[in-house]
Amino acid sequence: MQEPKNGAHPAESVSYIVVESGRNILKGGIVVEAGIKSSSTIHRSGENFNGDSVQFVEAFSSIPVILHGLMTHSNNDFMASFVKNIATDSFTVAMEAAGTGTNSNGEDIGWIALSPGSGSTSDARFMIGSANDGESDGVTGKGQSAHIITLTGFNEPPAIVVSINDITDTDGAWARGGGTSDKDVQEVYAEEDKIGDRDQKHNDEKFGWAAFEKNTILDVDTSAAVSAIALPCGDIGEACKDSNDCCGYCTGSGTCA
Template identity: 60%
Template structure:
């Protein structure tokens, strides 16, 4: 147990520390302790220590609290968390009120991993009033200044051109003027500007009487009573100069003559049909490690009838062979996990996924997508030729689509990957991929999603969908395939990649090669290390789809 837990916790610590390099090792240790999931006896005990390490919770803790909390002395065992609470923070010094000819400017800035790229300034016409630069990484700053009332321009800049969120940390900024928030942001490219001056108020036009539903045939003035018409007696206490007509003398419209508005509802925009979504989650280890947060329950943001899910491990924090897999797929959720061919533990990794309702649709951006699940009993093994069960598209694609695939069942309760071969415009073949692992399964379901290759954006998302190879070997001991995303995203997108029409007889699946940012996703053709420890691999075709983080896929047809 200890021999497995120790490298696992060390790997999680290294992962968390990579996001907060300015923290000390004591801060990382304390964050892991304070966010561990308690098991066994309440609090620290000799069997579970402080509990099960949770990389995602530790990351969130340091993001929210920084590295300024008291970590206490470096002692071991259950004594290492001495205080158990965060030290009290001093009350902030109140900002003095600005004079009448100035306004209160406030900036809250949280830096990312590369703060030297970040600068900001406030300008009055062409004159720079105040500015800021030279910050530390992953640190929160607050600026309070009295500035001229006609200082209207705030600009924040990033010299690298990737903003301050979210490729290298969750940087952000917010600006206020006289206590009113004017902008919150972080996802930009080279710069972003904020208007610090309120808009000039235009004179308000007099109200226009709303149209009425009265028929045009109604009289515009009261009829003049004839001399022989009696007038009503004046009401005591009311002016006698304003006689009222007898009720019978007032012409009234027949009840049937009063037209009513049609019960038809007011016109509304066409309903939005969401047929899919994207996301990303952090898995702490493999499913074969017991008593760990090794399976993520993905609760979909939308409800589906027969959803299909595909997944891909974007990062490479652990060097062992590993693959992502789905099980327990329902209309509203699924379970997502990692598994190694040798059934060992693994370092925490980020995993992207795409969900699409079974069927064929045209998405915003004129993307054609078709999705389904195919059951297969065919297994490809190392050294064999490629075969599979045929799958036909509902309609032919105009060009060869990018087909992504994952196993969506776990019938064998063991390692297995998926394989797609013979992809054309009208269909493909599907099978399982065991490579050299020696694993077996009687039958598994393969989820597949086919996209028409395209790069573009809509009002709600950006996307890069493609297929290709680079002419060089793609194994772990070779150079990775590089997917270029530059200029399409303001933060790290959700990216799923699959091996496409495999060529290497050893068998492989797609796996992140170490870079997963807003600009680049690198990929290896991952082989197992069970039957054959060498990891070079021929040049493979890959299919990929990248969308802005947490995109809802909207169908137009």
């Protein structure tokens, strides 16, 4: 965990999903595509969201949910990520500094695009979706309230990962859990930093989420009509533009490691 002010932070529970780069159809009909985008583009409070374009290997049948976050910590300081312009065949992504004033020469941003839906995968319950509720989602301030994700069919609190999708408020923000977190409800906020000012009011945002029973193994549906598409990757020492070109990651000198 990284505080915007680099302060101490108590222990938290962290949910995670691990997906190999490439495109697959999972059991339960989940279409998933994942990758890593190397970016030196930074959004700061008050600026327009100008991200780097990512093109899907194949278009989704509807707008996917995109989970995203930094895979590297090259700047040794605070930095988040944002996604914008989500379409069935592409989206844009970049770093999010908001009002912190932090810099980076470049970071790798991991992303997972998932088809929305609910059901069972590998005999485990899942829910994938996105929504905004028309209410301001800031952490504190008059008129601010949590965005409530309603969960159904879970017997215990699931592992849930949430990201802001198609961010709109130019102050910049990232998804933060808080309040109720159980088998039926997950409350989330659009959190801003408090460095430039103490105001954490934030406009309504669209949140994307993926909830799975804990310890779910995501298996490829080998009977799917569309076969999995594996992205080619470069070996150590081969030239690269970003980490999508490599089996590992792309170094600052432009070679795979």
